[in-house]
Amino acid sequence: MACCRLYPGLLLSLMFLWTSEAIPSTDQVITIGASLSSDRMEQEFRSAVSRLNQIHQGTHIHFNSTSIQMDGNPIRSALDICDKLLAQHVYTVVASHPNGTDRSPISVSYTCGYYNIPVLGISARDSAFSDVSLHKMFLRTVPPYSQQADVWADLLEKLQFHKVIFIYSADEEGRTILSRFQTLAEEKDIKFDLTVRYPPGEKNYSALLQPILKSTSRVILLAASTEDAEVIYDDADKMGMISLDWAWIVSEQALAADNIPIGVLGVVLVDGNNEVRHIHDAVNIIGQTFTKMLSRDKISNPPLECKDTQTWSDGENVYKNLIDARLQGETGIVRFNPDGDRLNALYDIKNIDSRKFPVPVGRYGNMYQEVGGLTLTSDDLTWPGNTPIKPKGEMISRNLKVVTLEEIPFVDVLPMPKDGVCRPVSPAEYAFPCRNHSKVYCCMGYCMDMLANIAKDVGFNFTVHLSKDRKYGSFEKRNGSKRNYWNGMMGELMSEDADLIVAPLTINPERANDIDFTKPFKYQGLNILVKKNKKDSSLASFLQPFEDTLWILVGLSVHVVALVLYLLDRFSPFGRFKLAKSDDTEEDALNLSSAMWFSWGVLLNSGIGEGTPRSFSARVLGMVWAGFAMIIVASYTANLAAFLVLDRPEALISGIDDPRLRNPNDKFKYATVKGSAVEMYFKRQVELSTMYRNMDKRKAYDTAEEAIADIRNGNLQAFIWDSPRLEYEAARFCDLTTAGDLFGRSGLGIGLQKNSPWTHDISMAVLNMHESGFMEQLDNNFILVNSESSCTESNSAPATLGLTNMAGVFMMVAGGIVAGVLLIFIEITYKRHRGLKEKELELARNAADRWRGNIEKRKKLRETWQYLHALRETEENREQEEDKSVEL
Numbered sequence: 103m104a105c106c107r108l109y110p111g112l113l114l115s116l117m118f119l120w121t122s123e124a125i126p127s128t129d130q131v132i133t134i135g136a137s138l139s140s141d142r143m144e145q146e147f148r149s150a151v152s153r154l155n156q157i158h159q160g161t162h163i164h165f166n167s168t169s170i171q172m173d174g175n176p177i178r179s180a181l182d183i184c185d186k187l188l189a190q191h192v193y194t195v196v197a198s199h200p201n202g203t204d205r206s207p208i209s210v211s212y213t214c215g216y217y218n219i220p221v222l223g224i225s226a227r228d229s230a231f232s233d234v235s236l237h238k239m240f241l242r243t244v245p246p247y248s249q250q251a252d253v254w255a256d257l258l259e260k261l262q263f264h265k266v267i268f269i270y271s272a273d274e275e276g277r278t279i280l281s282r283f284q285t286l287a288e289e290k291d292i293k294f295d296l297t298v299r300y301p302p303g304e305k306n307y308s309a310l311l312q313p314i315l316k317s318t319s320r321v322i323l324l325a326a327s328t329e330d331a332e333v334i335y336d337d338a339d340k341m342g343m344i345s346l347d348w349a350w351i352v353s354e355q356a357l358a359a360d361n362i363p364i365g366v367l368g369v370v371l372v373d374g375n376n377e378v379r380h381i382h383d384a385v386n387i388i389g390q391t392f393t394k395m396l397s398r399d400k401i402s403n404p405p406l407e408c409k410d411t412q413t414w415s416d417g418e419n420v421y422k423n424l425i426d427a428r429l430q431g432e433t434g435i436v437r438f439n440p441d442g443d444r445l446n447a448l449y450d451i452k453n454i455d456s457r458k459f460p461v462p463v464g465r466y467g468n469m470y471q472e473v474g475g476l477t478l479t480s481d482d483l484t485w486p487g488n489t490p491i492k493p494k495g496e497m498i499s500r501n502l503k504v505v506t507l508e509e510i511p512f513v514d515v516l517p518m519p520k521d522g523v524c525r526p527v528s529p530a531e532y533a534f535p536c537r538n539h540s541k542v543y544c545c546m547g548y549c550m551d552m553l554a555n556i557a558k559d560v561g562f563n564f565t566v567h568l569s570k571d572r573k574y575g576s577f578e579k580r581n582g583s584k585r586n587y588w589n590g591m592m593g594e595l596m597s598e599d600a601d602l603i604v605a606p607l608t609i610n611p612e613r614a615n616d617i618d619f620t621k622p623f624k625y626q627g628l629n630i631l632v633k634k635n636k637k638d639s640s641l642a643s644f645l646q647p648f649e650d651t652l653w654i655l656v657g658l659s660v661h662v663v664a665l666v667l668y669l670l671d672r673f674s675p676f677g678r679f680k681l682a683k684s685d686d687t688e689e690d691a692l693n694l695s696s697a698m699w700f701s702w703g704v705l706l707n708s709g710i711g712e713g714t715p716r717s718f719s720a721r722v723l724g725m726v727w728a729g730f731a732m733i734i735v736a737s738y739t740a741n742l743a744a745f746l747v748l749d750r751p752e753a754l755i756s757g758i759d760d761p762r763l764r765n766p767n768d769k770f771k772y773a774t775v776k777g778s779a780v781e782m783y784f785k786r787q788v789e790l791s792t793m794y795r796n797m798d799k800r801k802a803y804d805t806a807e808e809a810i811a812d813i814r815n816g817n818l819q820a821f822i823w824d825s826p827r828l829e830y831e832a833a834r835f836c837d838l839t840t841a842g843d844l845f846g847r848s849g850l851g852i853g854l855q856k857n858s859p860w861t862h863d864i865s866m867a868v869l870n871m872h873e874s875g876f877m878e879q880l881d882n883n884f885i886l887v888n889s890e891s892s893c894t895e896s897n898s899a900p901a902t903l904g905l906t907n908m909a910g911v912f913m914m915v916a917g918g919i920v921a922g923v924l925l926i927f928i929e930i931t932y933k934r935h936r937g938l939k940e941k942e943l944e945l946a947r948n949a950a951d952r953w954r955g956n957i958e959k960r961k962k963l964r965e966t967w968q969y970l971h972a973l974r975e976t977e978e979n980r981e982q983e984e985d986k987s988v989e990l
Contacts, residue, residue: 129164130400132392134385135192136169137183137210139201139225139377144169146378147196150385158389163396165389168192174200176209183213184408193392193404194220194420196384198377206231215239217405218417220424222388224380227371229278232441239421241442243380243387243433244371247275247325250353251283253369253449253466254323256476257351259290262862263495265319269298269311269334271326276302279325279353293857295319302330308337315341321495324352331356335363346487349495357452357460364454365486369466372448373433383431391423434469446472455484496859500562504553505591505600506536506545507569509806511830511884512606514547515568529883538568548884552623553604555876556852559867560860564602569594572805574605576777577612588616590777595853601860603853606824608779610848612786618858620865622849623877628780629825630763630772630841631832632755633813647741656705656734663727664701668694670720692716700724705731755820757842763820766796772820773809776802780822783846797822813838824850826885 136147151167158165168190173179179200187195195214197207206226214221215238223231223242231237232246258266268283270276276299287294295317300310311334314322322343326334331352338344344363357368373379395401404414429436437445451464463483468474485493508515515536518524524533524544532554536545545566557564575592587593591607594600595617609619645653671692692700692715700714704727715721755762762770774780774797784794803809810831812818821828825844832838852868854861871877 129162130396131164131166131191132401133166133168133190133192134194134196134388135187135190136167136196136198136381137172137179137187137207138169138196138198138381139172141171143198143377143381144171146381147385150382154385154389158393161393163393165392166190172198172200172207172210174203174205176205179207180209180213183210188217188219188405189407191403191406192219193401194222194388194424196381196388197221197223197226198381199225211237211240213408216413217408217410218414218421219404220417220421222384222424224377224384225375227374229275232278232443234441237442239417241421241424241438243383243431243436243444244374245444245447246278247353247355248279248282249443249447250325250369250449251279251286253451253476254283254351255286255290255292256466257367257369257451257464258292258321260476260478261349261492261495263321263349264291265293265295265496265857265859266321266323267296267298267314267317267319268294269300269322269324269326271302271330272299273302276325283323300326300330300334302327304330305333306337307334308341311337311341311343314343318497319495320347320493320497321349321351324350324356326353326356328355328358331359332361335359335361339363344486346485346489347493347497348486349493350486362454362458363486364456364458364488365484366454367463367483368452368454368460369449370452370460372450372465372467376433379432383429383433383436386431387424387427387429387436390429391420391427394427395420395423430470434467435472437472446474448474451476451478453480453483456488494859498859502562502564502601502860503599504564504566504602504604505569505594506549506566506603506605507572507574507591509606509827510547512548512827513545513550516544516546518542518544534566536566536568539570543568548880549604549606551880552871552877555871556864556867559870560863562860566604567600573777574607574775574779575613576781578777591853592617595855598855601855601858602864606826606850607853608824608848609851610779610782612782613779613853616856618854618856618861619851620854620861621868622851623868623871624826624850624881626825626848626850627844628758628783628822628846629828629844630755630758631810631813631821631823631828631838632819632841633816634837634839647738659730660701660705661698663723664694664698667700667715667720667723668692668697670723671697671715692720701727704728705734707731707735755841758845760842763793766793770819771800771817772822773797773800773803773818774822775806775809776804779848780824780846784822810838830885 134151136144138144138147147169148167151165154165168187170182170186173182183195195210197210199205199207204225206228207221207223208230211221211223211231218239220239220241223240223244225244226240226242227244227247229246229248231240231242232248258264266287268280270280280297284294286292296313296319298310298314300307324331324334334356335344344350344365350363350366352362352366352368354368354370354374356362357366357370392401401420402414402416404417405412425438425440425442427436427438434448435446439445446467448469449466450462451466452460453463455461461480463480464476464478466474466476482490483492484490506513514527514530516527516533518535518541524535524546526533526546530546531551533544533546534550534554536543545568550566553564553566569591571590573590575588575590577586577588577592588596591600591603591605592613595603603617606624607613609622613619648656697715704724715724763772766772772793774784781794781797784790784797787794803812806821806823806827809818809821809823813821814835814837820841825840828840832840852864854864868877
């Protein structure tokens with residue numbers, strides 16, 4: 103020892119000569135120092151450096167190790183760093199904690215930081231080391247306690263707790279974890295119901311915990327040391343805060359308390375106390391960093407002793423390269439943020455079971471991937487009160503107050519029967535008493551059946567009452583106040599007079615700012631209800647396909663063609679002829695009557711048996727006329743289909759872009775319900791501002807029923823409202839129809855108070871009803887099928903011909919019959935009159951014939967007598983002559 107004290111320089115020279123013989127002069131020697139907790143840890147450190155040399159064997163890099171045990175006294179620890187480590191040319195230092203204590207290596211950080219020598223902590227988790235202005239060269243393979251806030255935020259989101267009470271210590275550690283959690287909570291929409299700051303080291307915290315009992319949240323986050331947590335647990339247990347309906351999520355230190363209650367959830371850093379693994383990861387990442395740096399350039403030597411006033415010139419470069427390093431280590435992926443804190447740390451989620459034993463139930467992070475997240479490996483958690491049922495997270499009542507209003511078919515309000523028992527009317531399956539002021543009614547319909555199913559699924563009781571002012575809710579000034587307030591059902595929900603709004607409440611941004619909505623139970627849009635514009639069908643409806651001028655020209659053409667046919671056939675030399683080999687008389691040419699019959703017969707496509715043109719010239723005209731008739735008849739048939747078959751009652755307007763809506767006038771009135779989501783939609787849309795102002799200055803409708811009644815009465819031309827209701831009304835009343843396509847699409851949802859504990863459960867119940875087909879069944883029962891429609895045709899089917907359309911045709915046939923009957927009487931009369939004349943002529947002719955016969959007879963008698971007389975005279979003369987001859 104004396105020799106060593108007398109000749110320290112000689113010993114150093116001998117050590118240098120021995121080192122020079124052992125290490126080639128061309129190798130770069132990197133000495134890694136360590137300040138550890140025990141001899142065993144020093145041995146592990148030397149073994150880790152030896153393995154590092156084996157990995158880099160054959161390269162021009164060699165790693166030396168030198169270590170000391172950390173002294174519990176910060177001053178002596180700093181002196182040891184100067185005398186025992188810096189003197190060995192250490193390039194970086196691995197720092198643990200003193201043996202038997204968990205004191206931070208703050209003296210190591212300050213001393214090495216002054217000379218720009220990086221320090222790699224393997225156990226220090228104080229948030230103070232994240233301050234780079236004080237610990238500019240400090241890195242650590244363990245994360246600070248404040249990073250537990252990341253796990254808490256994901257765990258709360260996984261458990262669907264959205265409102266918390268935060269208990270934290272008034273020291274720097276407590277403030278840091280609170281600040282970090284606040285930032286994460288804002289991103290995940292987690293609200294603070296109360297924050298409780300306590301002074302560490304007290305013996306009683308009952309007074310500080312008392313305000314928690316008045317809060318609605320029942321989820322407590324506790325960031326406390328082990329000693330303080332034990333006191334808080336005792337006081338909270340006495341106050342009944344560790345029982346059913348409560349949830350506790352605590353920090354790693356608080357989870358180590360001896361009196362930790364059953365059902366508490368906590369986070370524990372994986373391998374957080376495994377100093378050996380952290381030594382290995384620290385040595386390996388140091389070796390990886392220096393290997394990479396020396397492959398590019400040389401590194402200067404660090405200071406030899408604390409007497410040097412110069413800092414290490416390459417120290418900051420080494421620190422930056424350590425920050426950028428990445429290692430797949432024994433504790434997972436080792437990476438650092440710019441503050442030197444460990445990233446990608448692994449945490450176990452532990453649950454205190456009925457034996458008060460911490461059971462792993464989940465993991466945060468991933469051993470081999472940088473993006474991990476939180477995974478619960480067990481759904482069977484134990485909660486305070488030793489129950490497996492997850493608490494709601496808020497102080498809630500299972501007797502809920504439901505507000506609604508009448509809106510057929512969603513909610514139908516009927517008088518209460520005399521026996522005081524509400525009975526559903528088909529298709530409704532449920533009917534519930536609903537109070538409006540002092541009167542009690544029966545409420546049923548789409549929303550009531552849905553509410554009954556949700557209550558059964560989620561598990562709550564309810565009472566129903568009608569909105570006091572029969573409004574959905576608008577944001578407006580009240581009683582001369584300068585502030586805006588919600589009225590209607592929204593106002594009752596905001597003032598906590600109701601817990602749920604179960605009605606066709608439209609989800610819009612204005613309402614969503616102040617209340618919670620479930621997932622939409624029905625998707626819909628806006629539409630316009632108008633009265634059908636029925637076309638008047640006159641007796642001459644069948645004449646609509648052609649204009650009057652065309653009808654006149656067709657009628658004139660018939661007669662002109664008939665006249666020309668007659669003339670052609672009359673004057674043609676081939677107009678009259680005698681059939682060959684026939685004894686019949688010669689056939690006459692086409693007369694005017696036959697020509698008229700032929701012309702009309704061709705036009706009306708009737709069969710023509712006789713009276714056809716005989717001459718070639720007339721037949722050519724007949725063929726041309728037949729072609730003309732074919733075109734006219736085909737055109738008439740096509741236009742008749744357009745005018746009559748597709749002739750249906752039409753809407754007055756084409757849709758939301760109709761000029762009569764965009765450019766309003768006094769004769770065309772349209773409106774919506776005042777204070778409704780539809781009015782908010784028009785108020786919000788800049789391009790619809792003109793329509794909004796026009797509706798705002800006209801008559802205000804408080805309910806949809808009033809507006810629909812005015813539509814039917816003709817006092818209102820168009821009503822803009824939710825499409826399901828308008829489709830229902832259009833199906834019920836045949837004189838109503840919807841105009842145009844849907845616009846302003848949105849959803850109908852159930853409204854709840856902001857951050858209500860029932861929001862998630864009811865939303866999930868709505869989704870389950872969609873998946874199971876229950877909502878589709880409600881649509882079929884109340885909106886699509888049960889419309890009580892008496893209409894003979896649907897809006898989508900083409901119109902068919904009716905008596906009103908074809909009355910003129912029947913009247914024409916009836917006129918033809920009457921004309922035929924009248925003509926037959928005229929013909930009979932004429933025939934009778936003509937018959938009498940013919941009879942008189944016949945009598946006269948017979949008399950004349952008899953007279954002429956008598957005259958002829960007399961004449962013949964006279965001629966006969968004269969003949970006989972002449973014959974007698976001749977005979978006498980002959981006899982005389984014979985007598986004379988005889989005499990001669």
